[in-house]
Amino acid sequence: xxxxxxxxxxxRRALADVPRGEGPGGLPVARDYxxxxxxxxxxxxxxxxxxxxxxxxxxxxxxxAEGLPRLIGxxxxxxxxxxxxVPPGLDESWTAxxxxxxxxxxxxxxxxxxxxxxxxLTGCAVAIAETGTLVLDAGPDQGRRRITLVPDHHLCVVRVxxxxxxxxxxxxxxxxxxxxxxxxSGPSATSDIExxxxxxxxxxxxxxxxxxAAGAGTGTGTG
Amino acid sequence: xxxTYLGMPAFPRAAEMSxxxxxxxxxxxxxxxxxRDKRAKAVAxxxxxxxxxxxxxxxKDRTLRHLDHYLERLEAAVTAAxxxxxxxxxxxxxxxxxxxxxxxxxxxxxxxxxxMATQEIGLNEALAEAGIRAYETDLAExxxxxxxxxxSHILVPAIxxxxxxxxxxxxxxxxxxxxxxxxGLTDSPAELAEAARLHLREKFLSAKVGISGANFMVAETGTLVVVESEGxxxxxxxxxxxxxxxxxxxxxxxxxxxLEVFLQxxxxxxxxxxxxxYTSMWTGTTDGxxxxxxxxxxxxxxxxxxxxxxxxRQALRCIRCSACLNVCPVYERAGGHAYGSPYPGPxxxxxxxxxxxxxxxxxxxxxxxxxxxxxCYEVCPVAIDIPEVLVHLRExxxxxxxxxxxxxxxxxKPAKGHxxxxAAMRAAAWAFDHPDALRxxxxxxxxxxxxxxxxxxxxxxxxxxxxDLPTVPAESxxxxxxxxxxxxxxxxxxxxxxxxxxxxxDAE
Numbered sequence: 001x002x003x004x005x006x007x008x009x010x011x012r013r014a015l016a017d018v019p020r021g022e023g024p025g026g027l028p029v030a031r032d033y034x035x036x037x038x039x040x041x042x043x044x045x046x047x048x049x050x051x052x053x054x055x056x057x058x059x060x061x062x063x064x065a066e067g068l069p070r071l072i073g074x075x076x077x078x079x080x081x082x083x084x085x086v087p088p089g090l091d092e093s094w095t096a097x098x099x100x101x102x103x104x105x106x107x108x109x110x111x112x113x114x115x116x117x118x119x120x121l122t123g124c125a126v127a128i129a130e131t132g133t134l135v136l137d138a139g140p141d142q143g144r145r146r147i148t149l150v151p152d153h154h155l156c157v158v159r160v161x162x163x164x165x166x167x168x169x170x171x172x173x174x175x176x177x178x179x180x181x182x183x184x185s186g187p188s189a190t191s192d193i194e195x196x197x198x199x200x201x202x203x204x205x206x207x208x209x210x211x212x213a214a215g216a217g218t219g220t221g222t223g
Numbered sequence: 224x225x226x227t228y229l230g231m232p233a234f235p236r237a238a239e240m241s242x243x244x245x246x247x248x249x250x251x252x253x254x255x256x257x258x259r260d261k262r263a264k265a266v267a268x269x270x271x272x273x274x275x276x277x278x279x280x281x282x283k284d285r286t287l288r289h290l291d292h293y294l295e296r297l298e299a300a301v302t303a304a305x306x307x308x309x310x311x312x313x314x315x316x317x318x319x320x321x322x323x324x325x326x327x328x329x330x331x332x333x334x335x336x337x338x339m340a341t342q343e344i345g346l347n348e349a350l351a352e353a354g355i356r357a358y359e360t361d362l363a364e365x366x367x368x369x370x371x372x373x374x375s376h377i378l379v380p381a382i383x384x385x386x387x388x389x390x391x392x393x394x395x396x397x398x399x400x401x402x403x404x405x406x407g408l409t410d411s412p413a414e415l416a417e418a419a420r421l422h423l424r425e426k427f428l429s430a431k432v433g434i435s436g437a438n439f440m441v442a443e444t445g446t447l448v449v450v451e452s453e454g455x456x457x458x459x460x461x462x463x464x465x466x467x468x469x470x471x472x473x474x475x476x477x478x479x480x481x482l483e484v485f486l487q488x489x490x491x492x493x494x495x496x497x498x499x500x501y502t503s504m505w506t507g508t509t510d511g512x513x514x515x516x517x518x519x520x521x522x523x524x525x526x527x528x529x530x531x532x533x534x535x536r537q538a539l540r541c542i543r544c545s546a547c548l549n550v551c552p553v554y555e556r557a558g559g560h561a562y563g564s565p566y567p568g569p570x571x572x573x574x575x576x577x578x579x580x581x582x583x584x585x586x587x588x589x590x591x592x593x594x595x596x597x598x599c600y601e602v603c604p605v606a607i608d609i610p611e612v613l614v615h616l617r618e619x620x621x622x623x624x625x626x627x628x629x630x631x632x633x634x635x636k637p638a639k640g641h642x643x644x645x646a647a648m649r650a651a652a653w654a655f656d657h658p659d660a661l662r663x664x665x666x667x668x669x670x671x672x673x674x675x676x677x678x679x680x681x682x683x684x685x686x687x688x689x690x691d692l693p694t695v696p697a698e699s700x701x702x703x704x705x706x707x708x709x710x711x712x713x714x715x716x717x718x719x720x721x722x723x724x725x726x727x728x729d730a731e
Binding site for chain 1: 253254258270274277282284285291293294311316361362363366380386413416419420423424428441444452453454455458461462472479482484487494497499505506509521530531533627630
């Protein structure tokens with residue numbers, strides 16, 4: 001008998017008390033918890049997202065399509081970033097105002113090459129207001145999971161209000177489970193030493209979020 | 224379970240030693256109080272916490288009652304997504320599988336993200352015997368590993384160490400594992416975290432094999448979920464070419480939607496955050512993103528034995544948040560090491576004896592490592608009634624009874640060392656079966672009450688040194704009842720209860 005059969009047989013013997021007629025969905029689960037906590041307009045959701053991101057030490061900026069390239073250029077210049085990783089499907093206009101070398105992520109690029117890059121610039125799939133969370137689903141403007149992990153500075157653009165949902169229960173239906181997903185709530189942090197919170201252990205030590213307002217002719221980008 | 228923990232003394236002896244360590248007690252008191260206060264605030268933000276908690280408990284019960292169905296479904300979904308599923312009946316088998324999988328890659332070093340399951344089976348030691356070095360990458364686990372130490376808390380394994388101890392460990396040990404600690408390293412947490420970052424980055428960037436656990440596995444989609452803060456998890460899950468995840472079979476949840484419950488319950492209960500900094504979800508393998516090979520090792524190791532106990536089964540709902548540790552007055556004083564397993568605190572007191580069986584003296588002592596105050600049940604996000612299970616396990620220790628070990632039903636013998644308790648229970652049972660003797664005994668006790676000693680003799684001496692013995696009242700309850708209300712029954716006020724031969728006999 002394989003171990004698979006052994007374990008499954010043990011499970012079945014252990015569950016002799018469960019009535020035969022009870023199907024897997026038979027035990028009722030009351031889902032009387034809230035889909036979202038409180039009632040907010042989409043603008044209020046964006047404000048709450050900004051507030052919660054900042055509370056977990058992310059740096060939040062707001063702009064519209066017209067101001068975006070200038071803002072990105074300024075933020076990179078302020079950090080002294082010379083090289084910026086970009087996913088393959090990133091809107092080229094975003095980096096038009098930046099005086100930096102763009103580094104494309106290639107399948108052949110090694111983690112050490114990624115480690116030598118100053119910053120990474122991506123979009124996102126969904127952002128959750130109540131928890132201050134950005135969700136990346138490896139879409140064309142987000143790239144592979146590793147590129148938002150190894151560089152020390154992550155600049156993430158969220159299209160508001162289209163990509164913002166209120167709560168965790170509202171976020172899951174908008175995500176595809178078969179894609180690799182990364183949920184990011186503030187920069188990397190540890191509290192392992194006497195519970196003092198320190199930002200940045202292995203992931204980016206600085207997370208900057210740009211809330212990009214929908215302007216005329218830019219579309220809403222409902223991720 | 225883990226070879227690391229063999230030979231641990233029973234809880235009372237270990238606790239006697241650890242409670243004398245004033246540094247440890249100070250560290251623990253600070254840490255547990257800080258986390259518990261923060262947690263209360265994070266939970267208070269959600270006015271539907273009670274409903275979420277009930278849903279979490281119900282979802283876990285639904286899964287456990289049809290665990291075979293959900294495991295088969297999970298296996299099919301993971302396989303369809305390009306992963307390979309292995310089954311391990313016990314710790315040795317899991318270690319053999321992982322060792323073989325690592326050997327097949329030709330590598331002799333692996334990076335690990337913190338995992339309770341791999342601590343439980345003693346994977347690092349098993350790999351070391353096979354010539355494979357496993358690097359723990361969670362900061363606290365790194366501190367524990369470099370300090371040749373054992374974890375003492377589920378969430379913050381190095382909670383028993385303070386910053387200067389950590390600096391000393393880093394200075395002394397980092398060099399022999401890889402990049403040494405920077406010159407002039409101080410004990411500021413930021414500098415210590417930076418030293419860990421530099422030390423571990425060398426490992427991450429060159430690692431070919433990663434080993435993890437998982438917080439949840441979704442049966443419907445085959446998705447695995449790892450919740451963390453530092454990014455070491457993301458490093459281990461995405462940079463290596465091969466990923467091996469060792470996960471207890473109870474970690475499965477039925478559907479994608481169910482994550483909406485657990486992703487709200489876990490971070491707030493655990494780190495007291497609205498959401499932890501990083502959550503990774505992956506389903507099998509994805510071309511061009513992350514590991515090319517993914518192995519899932521499904522671990523039993525006593526879980527099906529636990530499942531067979533209809534009272535103790537609820538321990539398998541545990542999502543390893545550690546909230547129960549931070550409110551427990553016993554854990555706060557004794558510390559995690561006294562529990563002798565990777566699962567300390569109240570949850571460890573019910574989980575360890577069930578996973579390992581209660582034949583050992585440590586395991587038999589754990590159900591007593593509690594004051595039964597109930598605080599652990601109050602904070603548990605999946606409503607595990609820990610006091611109920613503790614009492615149930617105490618009965619098993621004292622009285623023995625039917626248990627399942629290694630999948631086979633057997634009868635546990637009453638434990639040695641509980642003879643007095645058992646004799647007392649037998650005497651009580653006899654007395655309640657012989658009401659006349661009971662009544663006479665109580666009257667005798669009442670008459671001789673002035674002669675009773677204030678302190679117990681013999682083995683009870685130590686117990687009564689710090690406690691007052693209860694005094695025997697001048698009149699037994701039965702006599703008082705008979706004297707004040709006894710005639711009422713005769714008047715037919717309580718005809719149902721008042722006509723027993725015993726009562727009539729007394730009135731005659």
